[in-house]
Amino acid sequence: MRKSALIWIMLAVISGAALFHTSQKVTDGRTKLEAIAARTAKESEALRVLEAEWAYLNQPGKLEKLVKQYLDLAPLKGKQFGKVEDFAERTKEAIASALPAPEAEKAPEKPVVKIIPAATPPAVKPAPKRPVEASAAPKPVVKQAPAPAPASNRQFGDLMKSLGVQ
Amino acid sequence: MAENHQDEDFTGHHAASLGTAKVRLAMVAAAFLLGYFAITLRLADLTLLSTPSSPQLAQAQDVRPLAKPLRASLLDRNGEIMAASLAMASLYADAGQIQDAKATAQELAAILSDVSVKELETKLSSGKHFIWLARNITPKQEYAINALGNPALGFQQEERRIYPSERLAAHLTGYTDVDGRGIAGAEKFFEKQLAAGKEPVQLSVDLRVQHILHRELAASMKTFSAKAATGVVMDVNSGEIIAAVSLPDFDPLKPKEASDDEKFNRLTLGVYEMGSTMKLFSTAAALDSGKVGMGAVFDASEPIKYGRFTINDYHAKKRAMTVPEIFIYSSNIGTARMAQALGDNGLKDFYKRLGFFEAVPIELPERGSPLYPKPWRDISTLTTSFGHGIAVTALHLVRATAALANGGTLVVPTLLKGKKSLSPEPEGERVVKPQTSAQIRQLLELVVASGTGSKAGVEGYNVGGKTGTAEKNTGGNYKHDLLLSSFIGVFPIESPRFAVLAMLDEPKPTKESYGYATGGWTAAPVVSRVVEQLAPLYRMAPEEDTRPAVLQAMGKYMKEGIGRASAGTDR
Numbered sequence: 001m002r003k004s005a006l007i008w009i010m011l012a013v014i015s016g017a018a019l020f021h022t023s024q025k026v027t028d029g030r031t032k033l034e035a036i037a038a039r040t041a042k043e044s045e046a047l048r049v050l051e052a053e054w055a056y057l058n059q060p061g062k063l064e065k066l067v068k069q070y071l072d073l074a075p076l077k078g079k080q081f082g083k084v085e086d087f088a089e090r091t092k093e094a095i096a097s098a099l100p101a102p103e104a105e106k107a108p109e110k111p112v113v114k115i116i117p118a119a120t121p122p123a124v125k126p127a128p129k130r131p132v133e134a135s136a137a138p139k140p141v142v143k144q145a146p147a148p149a150p151a152s153n154r155q156f157g158d159l160m161k162s163l164g165v166q
Numbered sequence: 167m168a169e170n171h172q173d174e175d176f177t178g179h180h181a182a183s184l185g186t187a188k189v190r191l192a193m194v195a196a197a198f199l200l201g202y203f204a205i206t207l208r209l210a211d212l213t214l215l216s217t218p219s220s221p222q223l224a225q226a227q228d229v230r231p232l233a234k235p236l237r238a239s240l241l242d243r244n245g246e247i248m249a250a251s252l253a254m255a256s257l258y259a260d261a262g263q264i265q266d267a268k269a270t271a272q273e274l275a276a277i278l279s280d281v282s283v284k285e286l287e288t289k290l291s292s293g294k295h296f297i298w299l300a301r302n303i304t305p306k307q308e309y310a311i312n313a314l315g316n317p318a319l320g321f322q323q324e325e326r327r328i329y330p331s332e333r334l335a336a337h338l339t340g341y342t343d344v345d346g347r348g349i350a351g352a353e354k355f356f357e358k359q360l361a362a363g364k365e366p367v368q369l370s371v372d373l374r375v376q377h378i379l380h381r382e383l384a385a386s387m388k389t390f391s392a393k394a395a396t397g398v399v400m401d402v403n404s405g406e407i408i409a410a411v412s413l414p415d416f417d418p419l420k421p422k423e424a425s426d427d428e429k430f431n432r433l434t435l436g437v438y439e440m441g442s443t444m445k446l447f448s449t450a451a452a453l454d455s456g457k458v459g460m461g462a463v464f465d466a467s468e469p470i471k472y473g474r475f476t477i478n479d480y481h482a483k484k485r486a487m488t489v490p491e492i493f494i495y496s497s498n499i500g501t502a503r504m505a506q507a508l509g510d511n512g513l514k515d516f517y518k519r520l521g522f523f524e525a526v527p528i529e530l531p532e533r534g535s536p537l538y539p540k541p542w543r544d545i546s547t548l549t550t551s552f553g554h555g556i557a558v559t560a561l562h563l564v565r566a567t568a569a570l571a572n573g574g575t576l577v578v579p580t581l582l583k584g585k586k587s588l589s590p591e592p593e594g595e596r597v598v599k600p601q602t603s604a605q606i607r608q609l610l611e612l613v614v615a616s617g618t619g620s621k622a623g624v625e626g627y628n629v630g631g632k633t634g635t636a637e638k639n640t641g642g643n644y645k646h647d648l649l650l651s652s653f654i655g656v657f658p659i660e661s662p663r664f665a666v667l668a669m670l671d672e673p674k675p676t677k678e679s680y681g682y683a684t685g686g687w688t689a690a691p692v693v694s695r696v697v698e699q700l701a702p703l704y705r706m707a708p709e710e711d712t713r714p715a716v717l718q719a720m721g722k723y724m725k726e727g728i729g730r731a732s733a734g735t736d737r
Binding site for chain 2: 076079
């Protein structure tokens, strides 16, 4: 009887302590949760403000002014579109004759990318005129941009080859 | 001591039970001791060890949160914000608790730049328990005021509607009142959805295109000293409004500062006698009826006299003309004769089918009802065929043009972004046969290739369109020098995707336009510049010029050959 009473009391104390501990934990958890919820609300509110500011700063009219002032970029024009077929034909016929000298010396040694800065516009300027006349004006694209043609032609030709386009 | 007292009481009587009691007491005492020890520990923990939780409590104290969720945002078709609500703090004071009104007023005035010390001092010394000091202050100001640590000051979170794109789309978004309720534009139309605060409303508008249209219209308005201007870009297949501008406009953030003229929506509320652009529809009615073919000839040698009315041409050819000739020379007489050939109610029924007799369906509360002759007499058919005596909104015009261009389906214009991609198969009522639509497209391209709309041409893109120059009717008289000049364009004309309208109200001629203020000189270049920028933006590759082909196909109907009509002769 006495022993069992002792056990019961001990159990009661232990469970009481456990209950107290748990309820404390719950209170703590709730406080933490509230704090986190408040912080989340604050952050999402800050996010809203930032998004609105971003939208304000990204007004097309504002960007346009800034681009004009600081950059050499311009909106895309219809003229700048090209067709893949045009380029493919150009590579086939024009490339071989367009770059006669540099190809023999440098091509086998160095990667193609390195050639581009080396081929300065004044040095190769007369070159592109030949293929245009010879191949009876293959495509208008060549005529429009004679200066950068050799370098980009070469690069593009290799790209096309690697893609399996003839 | 309690134990000794008990000890004396029970000695001798129940020695055995005394022992039991002692043990019990010791146990109870132990339990209490344990309890006290726990409390002591917890106390030490709260007071000495756990400091981090305390600042949070202090911070959260004096801001009263919002009662309802924030109003949902309005987005453009790319997700850019057109209107959003922010919770901003407003400052109030309990004047009864203020100790030194003068000092506090000075402190606050230093932080709040736009309130005077005097004003604050009167408020602070009023003794009222609740008084507003400043509404919608910035987070920086809020922080500075918090730092003052004055317990008599408090903040209330308030909702503020902002429009990051400012005046760019003011007539589309509309605006809200002080309580955040939508009272114009999409804000009013979508009030329920926006107030619920859950999902943002995504509009069909593309702010980039909106900017292009806005910029070009404003520039043209300035060049020709016009009173007002309107423009629309619509997807002819889905009916989505990609851009829509009404000038002059206003800042939706400050609707109170805007004049009624600025707030007036010229797109969907204002109705106008459109003039020659209406010939597009009377011609379509004639071609679709089957009674009139492209080669049909109408006598335009003499003005038509009807009662007290005389219908005349501005640049009379004084001869018989074919349908394409009437169209590109914009002959009133020829068009009226063509409409006559349709029979009694032919044109009226066609206009009705195009939706010209009712307000245009669009997600805006501002919708103007067209004006048309009631009752419809014989003369009405003649005058409305070239746009006199019938007034519709700019959106009516664009919608009907889209129907003629897209193969003949009257789509429902919408401000909401569709679930499908741009330019799906058009859905709606069929109003003309596909062949008629093809013929109209040819005529539209002919106008740009050879006629009055040549200034709408764009390198690399094939645009078709029709000019319109209406004399404004003020008090029953048409004023020769008060014009409403417009151009409605469609592109790419072979399989149209967009319809573009530009309209200028009372443009004045300039030296550069050789004294003309007609649609061909003022509005057509706007459409050209918009198309030039819009097409690459939507990744539309340039096409081969189809103008020579159209000129050749239409050449057989042209007595004088091609290329005679100039941009000034489009009345």
